[in-house]
Amino acid sequence: MAKDSLSVKDNRTNQTYEIPIEHGTIKAMDLRGIKQDDNDFGLMSYDPAYKNTASTKSTITYIDGDRGILEYRGYPIGQLAEKSTFIEVAYLLLFGSLPTPGEYLTWSNEITYHTFLHENLKTLIQAFRYDAHPMGMFISSVSALSTFYPEARNVDDPVVRLHQIRRLIAKVPTIAAFSYRHNRGLPYVYPDNDLSYTGNFLNMMFKMSDAKYNPDPILERALDVLFILHADHEQNCSTSTMRNIGSAKADPYSALAGAAAALYGPLHGGANEAVLRMLSEINDLKNVPEYIDRVKAGEFRLMGFGHRVYKNFDPRAEIIKRVADQVFEVTRHNPLLDIALELERIALEDDYFVQRKLYPNVDFYSGLIYQALGLPVDMFPVLFAIGRTVGWLAQWQELLDDSEQAIARPRQIFLGEDRRDVPDKR
């Protein structure tokens, strides 16, 4: 008998089965052999919301939720946030190792070269209503990119694939910035390829009449770190969406638009926007205790708290808090920060939150930093999407190279009506 195995006795038939265990997992398909008789379909596992189902093997991102560990390709997130740039981290996530200086130069040149959008895409963005949510514009524009690059459908060709990866990483900041300028009724600013990836994004967002936009280095670095922190988070909702759509061999623009749509949800990337709205609604320090009571009474959730995976602390939240301090030294004091600190203080002492292991997550402070950088609340999920684009693409690439993968297609337990006939007269 194999040592790494599970003995399962089916009490319906008194039969015992040996199911191999590999990497702390059993293969769900091995359950299919457990049957009452030959006509039986076989056992399935039921796992709504995939709370205990590994959908892939991956070598990209490692998370240990209980110990608050997050690593990209083995490198701790804290070290990457301290020593790397976002473009370097993008290379790491996509290719598996940190770039040499030469590789870094080539890679960042390649990304810079693709930052411009086709003028017709600009026309598409211009067609949106003045008050369109930038995330809606972002999702539509990314999806529209597939019509400009029809060769992208050839997802099995690694050269074509890499070309679309470069284009997407380069163009998402431009789409994001154009969506913002559209919202404000401001002329769009074209990329300045002399600036860094993040510096150029700030340029496209904020340049007015100046001949040359010079980003504040502290703010530029803060945003770069936020992009690093958001770059990947293994099989979360939007990444699983990217993989699901990708498994049907859709082109990466369509798949990434779908992933961004999932990110838009308030329980996922929309949380930082929800945090800011929540802090504005609380409005005053004196209202914090009552707000906490209402959360405990189940009226609503404390946004920016809790995580499906991190149950002790979110390592990204700690880094973000440090970045927030640096940013607030440059920008003026934000009174919402005081409310956030007070919410955190009370929640971390309160039994309700302690027992449920609810801690501030990455989004609790990221919104405050974005706001301090002068970025409007509507743009928050878009900023998350810029950073996460890299993770989505790395995971998509891994999926396409994985021979064990196929088109994603879960099963269901059908509990509806038995077959019945439509009556002749109704």
Ligand code: CMC
């Ligand atoms: N405020 C108050 N109670 C909460 C919260 C919260 N933020 N989160 C979970 N709970 C309670 C929940 O009501 C439940 O209580 P009970 O056992 O009495 O029914 C218990 O904690 C477990 O909740 P759950 O829904 O089973 O936990 P989950 O792991 O499925 O949910 C979550 C994770 C992130 C969806 C959830 O914590 C949440 O809704 N948080 C607020 C939204 C948020 O900040 N999302 C950003 C996540 S980080 C960014 C990202 O990676 O997308």
